[in-house]
Amino acid sequence: MPELPEVETICEALRNGGRGGESILGRSIVSSHILWEGSLAEPSALEFKRRIPGQLIEAVQRRGKFILIKLSDDTLLIHLRMSGDLLVEQQSDPVAEHHRVMLGLSDHLRLAFNDTRKFGRFWLVEDPQTVVGDLGPEPLNGSFTPQIFHQRLQSHHRQLKPLLLDQHFIAGLGNIYTDEALHRARLHPLVISDTLDPSQADRLLQSIRQVLEEGIQRQGASIDWIYRGGDFQNYFSVYQRTGEPCPNCGQPILRILVGQRSTHFCGNCQVPPLPKTKEE
DNA sequence: ACGAGCGCCTGTCGGC
DNA sequence: TGCCGACAGGCGCTCG
Numbered sequence: 001m002p003e004l005p006e007v008e009t010i011c012e013a014l015r016n017g018g019r020g021g022e023s024i025l026g027r028s029i030v031s032s033h034i035l036w037e038g039s040l041a042e043p044s045a046l047e048f049k050r051r052i053p054g055q056l057i058e059a060v061q062r063r064g065k066f067i068l069i070k071l072s073d074d075t076l077l078i079h080l081r082m083s084g085d086l087l088v089e090q091q092s093d094p095v096a097e098h099h100r101v102m103l104g105l106s107d108h109l110r111l112a113f114n115d116t117r118k119f120g121r122f123w124l125v126e127d128p129q130t131v132v133g134d135l136g137p138e139p140l141n142g143s144f145t146p147q148i149f150h151q152r153l154q155s156h157h158r159q160l161k162p163l164l165l166d167q168h169f170i171a172g173l174g175n176i177y178t179d180e181a182l183h184r185a186r187l188h189p190l191v192i193s194d195t196l197d198p199s200q201a202d203r204l205l206q207s208i209r210q211v212l213e214e215g216i217q218r219q220g221a222s223i224d225w226i227y228r229g230g231d232f233q234n235y236f237s238v239y240q241r242t243g244e245p246c247p248n249c250g251q252p253i254l255r256i257l258v259g260q261r262s263t264h265f266c267g268n269c270q271v272p273p274l275p276k277t278k279e280e
Numbered sequence: 281a282c283g284a285g286c287g288c289c290t291g292t293c294g295g296c
Numbered sequence: 297t298g299c300c301g302a303c304a305g306g307c308g309c310t311c312g
Contacts, residue, residue, distance in 0.1 A: 038289090
């Protein structure tokens, strides 16, 4: 579920309050309850419960789709995967269905990890680089230039859709924002990365940044039974709009499978690669 | 180097 | 009504 804009929205709420909860900055962790041990990637539940109490929450950062909670001694990294969410509650609140981990905080607060599908993971480590060290560039970081992006596209021979979803290539994009960015850039999802010229690469990077920034501004997208609070889903151009008219040209949006992922695009605005058998 | 297939989980929806 | 498969915002693994 959550991609970069949703993760950023959640981080912002943890830092400054929002989404119905208070800030966790400056609070200390007083206890931990592991309701589903599978949520812990490392260390073991025993070690986790031994190490985390007493640590102060000093900062909340995002790297790609990872949430980094800087503690006095360690960093707690959280990946929400498909259905995870982090909520700040009162310790007296009832334990909701699908809560998997709860951290008791000072001031009677509680940080709850709710994760219906149990795909989300926690890491409690001294050095966060052991977890996020091999992620690709941060798309909204100004030091990631169109020239570097073009160079990286040239260094692979892959279809754009799976390449943009590859967190080693670029961090933070998921199925929604990839489809939206490709449509905005007028690039077909099956175009091969090393065929892009510098101006197309520049247009793609700009499109990626625009859809991510709009997503953040709208506090992410809320889909299905998982409520986020954001409303970007009302502004999708192609994602889950199969058969509906393209906002640019009115032609129906198409859906194909690319690397087992549902992929939405306009067959008119986003011209497919190579197969030039017939001409008009 | 790359793509395909699968596993991890729970829930919803449409078709029969 | 009930069952069954397809599908869902992610990602890591194995295998060709």
